[in-house]
Amino acid sequence: xxxxxxxxxxxxxxxxxxxxxxxxKKRPGGKVGTEPFDPAEHVEKEKADAASMWLVLVYALGxxxxxxxxxxxxxxxxxxxxxxxxxxLIFTIPTLHRLILSKFADRYTFGNWFRATFLYTFxxxxxxxxxxxxxxxxxxxxxxASKVKLVDLDLDSEDVWNEAWSGEFxxxxxxxxxxxxxxxxxxxxFDAENVNVLVEISWQGSSNWSRTGTASSMMGDWDDYAANxxxxxxxxxxxxxxxxxxxxxxxxxTTYTVEITLSQSGDPxxxxxxxxxxxSII
Numbered sequence: 583x584x585x586x587x588x589x590x591x592x593x594x595x596x597x598x599x600x601x602x603x604x605x606x607k608k609r610p611g612g613k614v615g616t617e618p619f620d621p622a623e624h625v626e627k628e629k630a631d632a633a634s635m636w637l638v639l640v641y642a643l644g645x646x647x648x649x650x651x652x653x654x655x656x657x658x659x660x661x662x663x664x665x666x667x668x669x670x671l672i673f674t675i676p677t678l679h680r681l682i683l684s685k686f687a688d689r690y691t692f693g694n695w696f697r698a699t700f701l702y703t704f705x706x707x708x709x710x711x712x713x714x715x716x717x718x719x720x721x722x723x724x725x726x727a728s729k730v731k732l733v734d735l736d737l738d739s740e741d742v743w744n745e746a747w748s749g750e751f752x753x754x755x756x757x758x759x760x761x762x763x764x765x766x767x768x769x770x771x772f773d774a775e776n777v778n779v780l781v782e783i784s785w786q787g788s789s790n791w792s793r794t795g796t797a798s799s800m801m802g803d804w805d806d807y808a809a810n811x812x813x814x815x816x817x818x819x820x821x822x823x824x825x826x827x828x829x830x831x832x833x834x835x836t837t838y839t840v841e842i843t844l845s846q847s848g849d850p851x852x853x854x855x856x857x858x859x860x861x862s863i864i
Contacts, residue, residue: 626686626689627689629686630683630686630689630690631694633683633686634679634683634686634690634694634698635701637678637679637682637683638675638698638701638702638705639701639705641675641678641702642701642702642703642705642706642709643705643709645668645671645706646668646705646706646709646710646713647709647713649664649667649668649710650710650713650714650719650850654714654850654851655850655851657850657851658851658852659851660721668706669703672699672702672703675695675698675699675702676690676695679694679698715771716771716772717772719848719849719850720771720772720846720848720849720853721848721849721850721851721853722770722771722772722848722853723844723845723846723848723853723854723855724768724769724770724774724777724844724845724846724853724855725768725769725770725844725855725857726766726767726768726769726842726844726857727766727767727768727769727814727815727816727817727820728766728767728813728814728815728816728820729766729813729814730764730765730766730814730840730842730857730859731764731765731766731813731814732762732763732764732765732827732861733762733763733764733765734760734761734762735761735762735763735826750861750862750863750864751861751862751863751864752863752864753834753863753864755863757832757863758831758832758833761826762826762827763802763824763825763826763827764781764823764824764825764827764840765814765822765823765824765825766814766822766823766842767811767814767815767816767820767821767822767823768797768820768821768823768844769817769819769820769821770819770846773846774797774819774820774821775796775797775798775821776796776797776798776846777796777797777821777844777845777846778794778795778796778797778844778845778846779794779795779796779797779800779823779842779843779844780792780793780794780842780843780844780845781793781794781825781840781841781842781843782840782841782843783827783830783838783839783840783841784838784839784841785833785836785837785838785839786836786837791827791829791830793825797821797823798821800823800824800825801821801822801823801824802823802824802825802826832863833863834863834864835863835864836862836863837860837861837862838860838861838862838863839858839859839860840858840859840860840861841856841857841858841859842856842857842858842859843855843856844856
């Protein structure tokens with residue numbers, strides 16, 4: 583039997599002998615050493631980083647507001663300066679730090695500028711995205727949602743939509759003797775019903791045929807064809823337009839040009855778009 587004190591003394595002696603044999607060995611990492619931790623220095627570094635973060639956030643927010651409410655209202659439409667100027671201002675970030683955060687200037691390194699650049703860029707993009715989209719603004723022009731169809735109203739409601747815009751018709755189709763209509767849908771990211779719609783049809787040797795109005799006033803009578811609206815209005819917010827083609831004499835060997843112009847009062851500038859379609863009678 584070995585008592586506790588004897589066992590502990592034997593273990594201590596063994597440890598001393600082992601230390602004598604391995605005394606010349608150094609602990610791993612001994613050559614590298616450890617950097618002494620200075621709490622006061624660490625606090626100052628954290629303060630410098632926090633000050634830099636808030637400075638960049640405020641700077642990006644200010645640039646976004648300036649571009650949206652200062653520069654954009656003076657313009658007639660999108661231009662490269664709206665993105666090139668804010669990106670070029672990235673180079674002013676170090677100077678801004680030295681002027682406003684001069685007491686921390688010696689603590690900023692390349693890593694700080696690198697992080698500040700990314701923070702500025704993504705903050706500015708987020709601010710711009712919020713300020714130029716509904717409900718704060720609208721810079722996206724309305725558009726024709728999907729297909730434009732020339733439909734025969736004399737056919738049954740189930741068959742009138744079977745043929746999309748074909749582009750070519752023959753003299754045997756007798757378009758002048760058929761009750762035709764133009765069907766398409768208006769799409770907008772904010773207020774499609776109040777988009778101004780202008781439809782002009784022109785052909786050689788004739789004056790233009792046109793119809794104009796707001797999208798909501800040109801929806802027409804969809805009672806017999808409501809089941810087929812989905813073929814042109816693919817989103818719930820699309821406004822289907824239905825325009826009977828009255829007083830047009832379709833003649834053989836003639837090309838008809840259909841131009842659809844959509845416009846609205848956007849914010850901060852006027853928005854419009856147009857699309858042209860053609861069909862021929864051969």
